[in-house]
Amino acid sequence: EADIYQTPRYLVIGTGKKITLECSQTMGHDKMYWYQQDPGMELHLIHYSYGVNSTEKGDLSSESTVSRIRTEHFPLTLESARPSHTSQYLCASSPRRDQRAPDTQYFGPGTRLTVL
């Protein structure tokens, strides 16, 4: 079981609210990722980070923002939530180098977000 945590696990909020989804890992991994997943669909990368003070946008356009002030922490923020943001958000991390299993990402349990 990977040591990567996400809170909250479930969140139901109204339109226009600001929310922050938390993600923490205790494995000392340099790389961290945020994915969005809708039912029956593939995971889409929305943000990633190579390390502290490094953040990049992923393949899927997202109105969310991220920060990486500490290695273990990679929160995702929505300034003004809309119903179109309703989805499952998965956080993942990977070590800088793992020759036995290159590019393996370890996933958190996810946050199920519903915006009314």
Add this chain to the structure above:
Amino acid sequence: KNQVEQSPQSLIILEGKNCTLQCNYTVSPFSNLRWYKQDTGRGPVSLTIMTFSENTKSNGRYTATLDADTKQSSLHITASQLSDSASYICVVSDRGSTLGRLYFGRGTQLTVWP
């Protein structure tokens, strides 16, 4: 078009039976292929990983195969159990970036009935 296609989309089998899930990909240049298991409401967990030179890898009752020439992979589950009910996701990594970009299939939803 998704660069990783999985079939079938869903599958129902009886407990104790075997099944095989398929994955076709077009990702290039290829680095490795993983099969992940995702339980409902949980994050994906890696089952197997295969690089270009490997054509089979086992993890308990799970056996993955890879044909890098035809760009196909399969995941065979032996003697299925109720706990095998989950989505199985094929994930391919390319060699073209330092990020180690992953390409995800949409998954096969497996249901095991008693």
